[in-house]
Amino acid sequence: MTDRALVVVRAGALTTVQDLGRPGHAHLGVPPSGMLDVPAGLLAHRLVGNPASAALLETTLNGVDLRPRCAVTVAVTGAPCPVAVDGRPAAWGAPVRVPAGALLSVGAALSGVRSYVAVSGGLDVDPVLGSRATDLLSGLGPAPLADGTVLPLGPVTAAPARMDLAPQPAPPTELVLRIALGPRDDWFTPAALRTLTTRTYRVSATSNRIGLRTEGPPLERAVTRELPSEGVVSGAVQVPANGRPVIFLADRPTTGGYPVVAVVRPADLAAAAQAVPGTAVRFVRGR
Structure with a gap:
């Protein structure tokens, strides 16, 4: 060995x-x-x-x-x-x-x-x-x-860096997620889209590597029929039956049957990985 x-x-x-x-x-x-x-x-x-x-x-x-x-x-x-x-x-x-x-x-x-x-x-x-x-x-x-x-362990291929401390961003006290609406934002009422981008949510303790679940005001659907499963990406903001957004992370499924109201910018997903339960979450359009 x-x-x-x-x-x-x-x-x-x-x-x-x-x-x-x-x-x-x-x-x-x-x-x-x-x-x-x-x-x-x-x-x-x-x-x-x-x-x-x-x-x-x-x-x-x-x-x-x-x-x-x-x-x-x-x-x-x-x-x-x-x-x-x-x-x-x-x-x-x-x-x-x-x-x-x-x-x-x-x-x-x-x-x-x-x-x-x-x-x-x-x-x-x-x-x-x-x-x-x-x-x-x-x-x-x-x-x-x-x-x-x-x-x-694999073979060592290079020497370690020479530094006393590498600067790193602090974990978020408030998680601000920049989003682009769609592809299924038309399945939600105008009031729901205002709620998504103006109200504050909280990180749920049920979050994991599959998705960051949120607690907060539910989003009202304008279209209530079933959605055939379609492809999803990391950062997709899916809205399940309870109306509360879920942000898909790295271990996400590749398809989903609930509408995706928006997609989070990839650069913001690292902060989502460090958000503890109870952290405030805000969705912001177009920044």
Whole structure:
């Protein structure tokens, strides 16, 4: 067994292997998956010297504990959280050297939802359809981490970055999502469209990697008949039977049978990945 591996000591609430995902397979019913906060994940890779295509870990809320079998460089980005090596505080948002056999502890998020843990060499799990990403909807890719999981590491190809701290945007205290209306905005009343763009919603605790669900005023339909299933994209704002918008994220379905009232700009989806339950959400047109 290779010494280039990580042992999962504490898996956390939901820790998955992610990379840039597997786009281009929607015709097969396969979601894109991949990192929800792509800028945070790419920064973690740059800090340890990995290529952008490498795989890393995405944690949810309460972190993860890992023990490398070889000396590695790690970087933790995304949601700010305490980081420690064998109980000694270490840097968040910067390269950290972890000796073989030491315990790397990535703690609970102090704000935001998802932290990213990149390890020099990247995670060398088997790819599926060209990606190592875990897809919670289809079940493709490695299973979410469990205690005792062993993750192989790839070869180191570049030196880590030389910096004390990399600047990162703070998780949102208010989530402002820029939208383009359509393709099914005509299925809603004018009053509903005003509600969407003038009222404040809240992030629901039922949100996940598939979609960010909201709580707030329901949107009234002008067309009440059934909609045949049609293709959807990441950022699509679908309105289910309860009238409350759902923003589709990386593990979304590839088709949906509820009308999509608007689509969020891709640049705003990273902030959506870090919005904790209860965060205020506003939909803004055309900015």
